[in-house]
Amino acid sequence: MSLLDHFGQPAVRQQLDTILSGGRLPHAILMYGEPGSGILPGALSLANDILCTSPVNGKACRHCPSCNRASKNIHPDLHFLIPLAGSKSLTEQYLEPWREALVKNPWMDVFQWTQYAEVEGKQVDIHKEDIQHVTGDLSLQAFEGGSKVLVIWMAQFLAKEGNRLLKMIEEPPEQTYYILVTNQREQVLPTIRSRCMQLYFPPMEQEEILRLLVEEYKIDRNEAPLIARQSVQDMGRALAVAHNTMMNFKDEMAAWFRAIIARKGHDLAIWSNKMGSQEKEEQKQFALYAIAFIRNILWAIPGNAPAEYPVEGGEMIKYLHQHYQPDAWHPAIQGLQSAHEKISRNANTKLLWLALSISIKNQLAAYRLQHINS
Numbered sequence: 001m002s003l004l005d006h007f008g009q010p011a012v013r014q015q016l017d018t019i020l021s022g023g024r025l026p027h028a029i030l031m032y033g034e035p036g037s038g039i040l041p042g043a044l045s046l047a048n049d050i051l052c053t054s055p056v057n058g059k060a061c062r063h064c065p066s067c068n069r070a071s072k073n074i075h076p077d078l079h080f081l082i083p084l085a086g087s088k089s090l091t092e093q094y095l096e097p098w099r100e101a102l103v104k105n106p107w108m109d110v111f112q113w114t115q116y117a118e119v120e121g122k123q124v125d126i127h128k129e130d131i132q133h134v135t136g137d138l139s140l141q142a143f144e145g146g147s148k149v150l151v152i153w154m155a156q157f158l159a160k161e162g163n164r165l166l167k168m169i170e171e172p173p174e175q176t177y178y179i180l181v182t183n184q185r186e187q188v189l190p191t192i193r194s195r196c197m198q199l200y201f202p203p204m205e206q207e208e209i210l211r212l213l214v215e216e217y218k219i220d221r222n223e224a225p226l227i228a229r230q231s232v233q234d235m236g237r238a239l240a241v242a243h244n245t246m247m248n249f250k251d252e253m254a255a256w257f258r259a260i261i262a263r264k265g266h267d268l269a270i271w272s273n274k275m276g277s278q279e280k281e282e283q284k285q286f287a288l289y290a291i292a293f294i295r296n297i298l299w300a301i302p303g304n305a306p307a308e309y310p311v312e313g314g315e316m317i318k319y320l321h322q323h324y325q326p327d328a329w330h331p332a333i334q335g336l337q338s339a340h341e342k343i344s345r346n347a348n349t350k351l352l353w354l355a356l357s358i359s360i361k362n363q364l365a366a367y368r369l370q371h372i373n374s
């Protein structure tokens, strides 16, 4: 089963099926929802339905040449409009990294897209010239004689320039469909919103994320459950972690605890500086990951580890479990929970991490098991 059939939002797919089988698909659709909820995969799935030349109940057959090209995002009547750096940049100049990103992580956010496009740190936007260019393309005959689709990714970037699209959305050229994708619906011009059928994507279920990681992206079955837990219902984040483009929590955790056990203040300061300079959302996610990791230590009794906490970093967990009393870990969990709450409003999170590191270090020293020490 392909990602186009099953993009992790069964309820949304069901809604689309009903609309398509009833032949009631409007020309403009606004798909919106939480980051990493699969809006773009949903848009690509619908685009394929529209472009298929032998649809079944309005749905893509997945066998015709049009389906074949649409599934690779190389269909000549499948157009994109995406945020880019530089006002003269055109989407068609970025099709190569764009297609690569669609294969590797269609759940990505804008920051991750800038990494694929190699414009990290630069301001991106959907620019006037690009809009003019793509609307010009859409006014031409369809290459394959069927329908044309424009997918506008992160439609909130249209801002005022969106007015240029209004007329086309109101009076679309024949057999032309607009699929707008956004995770900030309120930022899309109200005049555009009101002309679109709106379709909401809820946060993804953790089981769906796990299933996609294993079945679609071939992530190791032992690694996938922890990545799914860590993703906090954001599939884009799960894939970024799986592909190591974001901070690798497993390595950070190991580095942190090595410094704590060795009671090396200098290493702890370096580690805290590094952690405290990450994005705040990233730091909060790490705190949640660390809590799950410590719970594993408490449960690392053979046969006693609940299935939803597969033991990762097994050697270190085993060591920590054997060398410290269980009481050592409860304050650590509380400290991490409190850090998770404070990170958003704390100006200096480097100090917050350092204070927490020292407190855990002292706690562990007090609860080290004597028989191991001697």
Ligand SMILES: [Zn+2]
Pocket (backbone or CB within 6 Å): 052, 053, 054, 055, 060, 061, 062, 063, 064, 065, 066, 067
């Ligand atoms: Zn087809």
